[in-house]
Amino acid sequence: MRLWKRPKRKISSSSSRYLKMDTLETILSNTYTKKDLSHRLYLLREFLEERLFSEKKNANIIYQLNEFFEKKKEKRDEFNALVAWGYDFFEIFNTENLYTKLKEIEDKVGGLPVVTVYLPIFLPIYEIPKLGDWIRKNVQAGALVDLKADPQLIGGCALVWKGTYKDYSLRYYLDKSKEAIKRVVADYLPKSSLTAAGSIPA
Amino acid sequence: MNLNSDLLLNLLFGVTSFSIILSIYLVLSSFLREKRVKEILNSNSLDLSSQYEETSHILEAEKKSNTIIHKALRQAQKILVKAELSGLSLIAREKLESKRLASEYQLELRKVMEEIKLQLQKTSNDAEKSYISFLKEIEDRVGRDLTKKQEVLEVKIDSFFEKTQTLLTEFVDDLHDQTQTQLDKEIGNAKKIIEEYRVQRLQIVDENIVAILEKTLNITLGKKLTLSEQTELIYEALEEAKKENFFV
Numbered sequence: 336m337r338l339w340k341r342p343k344r345k346i347s348s349s350s351s352r353y354l355k356m357d358t359l360e361t362i363l364s365n366t367y368t369k370k371d372l373s374h375r376l377y378l379l380r381e382f383l384e385e386r387l388f389s390e391k392k393n394a395n396i397i398y399q400l401n402e403f404f405e406k407k408k409e410k411r412d413e414f415n416a417l418v419a420w421g422y423d424f425f426e427i428f429n430t431e432n433l434y435t436k437l438k439e440i441e442d443k444v445g446g447l448p449v450v451t452v453y454l455p456i457f458l459p460i461y462e463i464p465k466l467g468d469w470i471r472k473n474v475q476a477g478a479l480v481d482l483k484a485d486p487q488l489i490g491g492c493a494l495v496w497k498g499t500y501k502d503y504s505l506r507y508y509l510d511k512s513k514e515a516i517k518r519v520v521a522d523y524l525p526k527s528s529l530t531a532a533g534s535i536p537a
Numbered sequence: 538m539n540l541n542s543d544l545l546l547n548l549l550f551g552v553t554s555f556s557i558i559l560s561i562y563l564v565l566s567s568f569l570r571e572k573r574v575k576e577i578l579n580s581n582s583l584d585l586s587s588q589y590e591e592t593s594h595i596l597e598a599e600k601k602s603n604t605i606i607h608k609a610l611r612q613a614q615k616i617l618v619k620a621e622l623s624g625l626s627l628i629a630r631e632k633l634e635s636k637r638l639a640s641e642y643q644l645e646l647r648k649v650m651e652e653i654k655l656q657l658q659k660t661s662n663d664a665e666k667s668y669i670s671f672l673k674e675i676e677d678r679v680g681r682d683l684t685k686k687q688e689v690l691e692v693k694i695d696s697f698f699e700k701t702q703t704l705l706t707e708f709v710d711d712l713h714d715q716t717q718t719q720l721d722k723e724i725g726n727a728k729k730i731i732e733e734y735r736v737q738r739l740q741i742v743d744e745n746i747v748a749i750l751e752k753t754l755n756i757t758l759g760k761k762l763t764l765s766e767q768t769e770l771i772y773e774a775l776e777e778a779k780k781e782n783f784f785v
Binding site for chain 1: 735739742743746747750751754755762764766767768770771772773774775777778779783784
């Protein structure tokens with residue numbers, strides 16, 4: 336069993352960075368998809384409840400988180416994502432403000448912009464932050480990505496933004512070049528042999 | 538012969554009748570005489586002498602009458618015998634005569650028959666000749682008639698064939714023209730339909746060209762694009778969306 340080893344220096348640096356950030360901003364810093372956000376919020380709630388409402392509330396957070404993830408049989412990526420939020424992030428929550436804070440986060444999540452992206456492939460996990468960053472940089476900061484699979488698409492993707500769907504797959508490019516393609520096809524078809532309807536060519 | 542037989546029979550009948558009448562007379566006279574005698578005896582005549590005289594007269598008369606009757610009878614017998622003899626001889630003569638007549642008749646009959654036979658033979662020969670002549674005439678007439686009719690028939694057949702040939706030629710020409718026209722029309726229609734079909738198909742191809750290409754590309758490229766190529770295409774798509782101001 337591989338236990339997560341705390342990199343002291345890195346944590347401290349990230350911790351200082353997260354201190355300046357809002358709780359939701361911290362969560363969103365490494366959470367780009369709607370599905371991940373929902374799942375991580377669920378894990379966070381479960382973990383904090385277990386930590387704050389048990390006798391182990393003074394135990395090491397990382398150790399405790401590791402134990403929790405092993406019990407839940409969750410992926411290591413999720414564990415790493417939560418650890419990346421830093422010690423200070425978990426110190427914000429106590430028995431008194433836990434549900435209030437969680438409610439605040441959930442309310443904010445409800446107002447986050449979502450870009451739905453239909454993909455013809457299953458994107459590898461390591462590609463998701465890149466895609467999320469592109470969305471947040473080019474569409475809207477703090478936007479979430481809702482990834483969906485559409486095997487009918489060829490190349491590219493289809494997008495839904497503010498209730499509008501648009502296909503930017505190969506179909507889009509073919510549609511754009513439709514007239515040119517028609518001309519190409521027409522060049523390969525034989526011309527009409529009739530000079531006039533009903534008349535017989537000599 | 539028949540006449541003689543009739544006379545003889547009449548004669549025999551007369552004699553027989555006379556004999557019968559005479560016999561009846563004798564019986565009747567005898568009865569009357571006896572009756573007269575009884576009446577006289579029964580009457581109490583006083584005049585016996587006159588009675589006797591009268592009786593003798595009667596008896597005498599009677600005798601005379603009997604004699605007469607006897608004579609008459611004998612005469613009648615004679616006549617009868619004579620008549621019978623005459624009759625027999627007459628019959629014999631009649632028989633002989635009839636035999637002679639029969640033989641003559643037979644002879645005559647044979648002659649007549651021979652004549653009739655000859656006549657019949659002659660008539661038959663004449664009839665046969667006439668019939669043969671008639672047949673020959675009919676044959677000649679029929680032959681002539683047939684020849685004439687055959688000639689007429691040949692003329693009519695020739696005329697019929699000429700007309701038929703003309704009609705057939707005209708019909709074939711008409712049919713050829715009609716067929717040609719119909720064929721031209723059908724070919725025209727077929728070409729029109731083909732052209733329409735071609736245009737229709739082209740229209741369908743035009744309308745669905747993107748889908749066709751998409752499916753084609755899906756079949757050919759869908760499984761051949763690498764992950765990095767796919768990712769690259771995704772970012773290209775996002776850049777295109779950004780360029781189109783889709784995220785505004």
